[in-house]
Amino acid sequence: MTARDWLRENGYEDIAGRIDVVMTELEARDSKQRRNWWDVLAGGVNGRPLVVSGREFPVLQVAQRRQGKPLTPNAISRNPNEHPPDPRPTRWKR
Numbered sequence: 001m002t003a004r005d006w007l008r009e010n011g012y013e014d015i016a017g018r019i020d021v022v023m024t025e026l027e028a029r030d031s032k033q034r035r036n037w038w039d040v041l042a043g044g045v046n047g048r049p050l051v052v053s054g055r056e057f058p059v060l061q062v063a064q065r066r067q068g069k070p071l072t073p074n075a076i077s078r079n080p081n082e083h084p085p086d087p088r089p090t091r092w093k094r
Helices: 003-009 013-028 037-042 061-066
Strands: 050-052 055-057
Touching: 003 013, 003 037, 013 055, 037 061
Parallel strands: none
Antiparallel strands: 050 055
């Protein structure tokens, strides 16, 4: 399950739409850049929101939990019982 699929299924359609816009712009520029959206939504240092293609993305508690980051006060959660999908296996180790 992709991050966008999970977001749509769990009430974050607005954020999934923002990701769609950025991905469409990247494709239009013929960019081959790949992005882990869970990392973007987990935020930066001290929960600072990250900016991708000039758009700021909110920090989500579920993304912070999935990425193993500490929860920050600015992280939003629309459902206290939400659970992120398990990470997909890759050939690279973290």
